Amino acid sequence: MKATGIVRRLDDLGRIVIPKELRKKLNFVERQTQVDISKEGEYIILSSKEKGGLSRVLDELGRVVIPIELRRTLNLEDRDSLEIFTEEEEIYLKKYSVGCMQCGEVNGVITTGKVSLCRKCLKKMVAYVKSNTKILD
Numbered sequence: 001m002k003a004t005g006i007v008r009r010l011d012d013l014g015r016i017v018i019p020k021e022l023r024k025k026l027n028f029v030e031r032q033t034q035v036d037i038s039k040e041g042e043y044i045i046l047s048s049k050e051k052g053g054l055s056r057v058l059d060e061l062g063r064v065v066i067p068i069e070l071r072r073t074l075n076l077e078d079r080d081s082l083e084i085f086t087e088e089e090e091i092y093l094k095k096y097s098v099g100c101m102q103c104g105e106v107n108g109v110i111t112t113g114k115v116s117l118c119r120k121c122l123k124k125m126v127a128y129v130k131s132n133t134k135i136l137d
């Protein structure tokens with residue numbers, strides 16, 4: 001699988017724009033291509049071939065709706081970012097996870113709203129809050 005280095009945000013209707021260069025390369029045609037959308041692990045797979053997934057037509061702006069059931073299963077919320085990968089003729093999307101804002105660690109990062117922290121930094125913060133309960137008043 002190849003990383004494209006492209007990250008795209010889901011809009012508030014759960015749509016994602018397939019980058020133009022990828023649409024060209026993989027022959028995804030606006031208003032024509034029935035995109036087969038399936039899931040493998042933490043990836044969403046978009047294919048122009050029928051693979052038994054859910055089917056959505058690419059709209060006139062090259063967007064495709066990620067079905068709500070898939071968004072739910074993968075914990076994707078509106079405006080979440082997806083990282084785009086390619087594998088042969090298919091597009092793989094994965095929830096883009098930022099590193100810990102404090103130390104940059106990428107594993108075990110917990111994100112709430114716009115705050116992302118790794119467990120270690122989160123524990124430090126919790127300990128700090130516990131020892132300074134006045135800041136909660």
Ligand SMILES: [Zn+2]
Pocket residue numbers: 100101102103104105117118119120121122
């Ligand atoms: Zn951290």
